[in-house]
Amino acid sequence: MVKGRIFSGMQPSGKFHLGNYLGALENWVKLQKDYECFFSIVDWHALTSSYEDTSKLQQNIFDMALDWLSAGLDPEHNVIFVQSHVKEHAELHLLLSMMTPLSWLERVPTYKDKIQQLGNQGKDINTYGFMGYPELMTADILLYKADTVPVGEDQLPHLELSREIARRFNHMYKPIFPEPNPFLSKASLLPGIDGRKMSKSYGNEIPFAASPDELRARVRQMITDPQRVKKSDPGNPDVCTVYTFHKIYSPDELESIGTACRQATIGCVECKKRLAERMVTALADIHTRRIALEANPGRVKEILEYGAERARAVAAATMAEVRQVMNLS
Template sequence: MRPTGKLHLGHYHGVLKNWVQLQHEYDCFFFVADWHALTTEYENTAIIANNVWEMVIDWLAAGVNPGSAKIFIQSRVPEHAELHLLLGMMAPLGWLERVPTYKDQQERLKEKDLATYGFLGYPLLQSADILIYKAGLVPVGEDQVAHVELTREVARRFNHLYGREPGFEDKAAAAVKKMGKKNAKLYDELRKKFQEKGDDEALQTARALLEAQQNITLSDKERLFGYLEGGGRIILPEPQPLLTQASKMPGLDGQKMSKSYGNTIALREDPAEVEKKLRTMPTDPARVRRTDPGDPDKCPVWQLHQVYSTDDVKAWVQEGCRSAGIGCLECKQPVIDQVIREQAPMRERAEEFVNNPNLVRKVVNEGTEQAREVARKTLEEVRQSMGLEYR
């Protein structure tokens, strides 16, 4: 996530709730993309450092747990930059120019000079961010799927160029034997079915067979993945997008919650300020007087009820609004109560880190070391495959 400062409830419902769940299901890497922030904010870097720490506190407040996931800052892991440089040597320029967001962003942010090398290359830096950890899944919204697809193409091209190690076929055949007679025979049969008949089911079965192998090294396993598909050794596995639902969190004016619209509620905003913002929200313009009936479908408050309220409360709102049985302030109160209730544990968790900044830095330092350990291994393998290991 780019460090844009304090997060709001749109970030929580669109991203952070998902991260909190994923950290218990996968080995997760969550990092502050401070280098990515430079692609559009290179003229205004004074705000980045403070934004980084505020955002990390918001992550921790939302329930992202450093004991379950690795939390770090992108620029503290220089391996990202080295892999980006190496990938840049073999990534065709046309691949970057055709990324959908490249021209879209330039059009949308006309006030900024984005005709820079960094802005053109940021999707490739994203690819390095993903590939340095050999990520299997990348949680993204639909608008980011094209970036994951570019990463897959980059990995495919890299493996094609550098995966053909000397004696690859002999090493692969030797690795098959290490699987044991029964598994080796099954692997050979599945490989033949896929390569001769294009049997996708055989391919999936063979991949599952390899994943389950405990008696072969990681290098041999990656070698056999490449051998299976008729290629070389897979050095950088191709990631898959893990689609996340678009945030349905509306802002105070009924539009999508966004800082650019000025319609947000911060993740850990003061309860009095939250109440003030919600009480002054616009409602159905047809309800001029308390006795005028209204239409919830034309009221921004109803959108918040759809996020926060039970079926019983929603039925009460529909009936009370349309019959003028309840006023707008009465209608808003259940939403006010639920938002403040949702934020309470976040404010409580955040307090410990706000009062002790060294604790936040400790979390980041530990996460950075864990991330670098993984990144170094990948980079060592990448250098070796490109002939850049000088021994």
């Protein structure tokens, strides 16, 4: 039995890494079994902070579709599409912006922080598009009358704004939108190979599309206990990046690996080899699916077109209701 309808999206802003997968996409794959899901590659959202250079946008969209499909999202079971292929997103965004107080957008906690953070990177985001980002996100969700949205805790203020906008619309016109509820799932957080937060800007990421050999090479570069100089030195797995990955990929061996490290009966090289093979095995199906899809880019395009067609049917029905209650039809 379907529990409800989900909408979620990701910006096509660059190469996906393993942290992105474990932080969100892995949960999507699990949720698709129980929910009616709309998953969108939100390319208009990417423009809110990267409007100056769009040269890689189409490639990023294609790569993200590859990531999603190779991870196991089923295009028959889910609606998978590109945001800009469904123009109703823009229409609903426009109509909602007419009735949303400016102060609501200004009070979003991440707004000023993001302006400062991205401004320090040389980006000018003092634009309406950036300020209206939560408004566009609201349109994305309400357009499909989604009642559930998978989010991290840092995104809760955005979703609460969506709920407020839905309430305001329903009160002013007619109650046609459900108030979307958050689905908070515990993300499996992984550090980068140097122990810091995994990030492309640090160059410490493990690419989601890495081949088995690339995966092994990245694992070999992982930082271990800095106090453990020789194999005979007892180690401290609690400060070891490799051990953090073992928590995800070797849960059945975790206790024995930790004990062996502390007793110096296993060296860091052997520990890394074990981890690498565990990761290669865990990601084998994903890698196989990706190779097949990369060899058939036309199939990826067909899936996105099919998804957009299905999304447009739902979006058109919603907008017909919106126009009617707003006396625009």
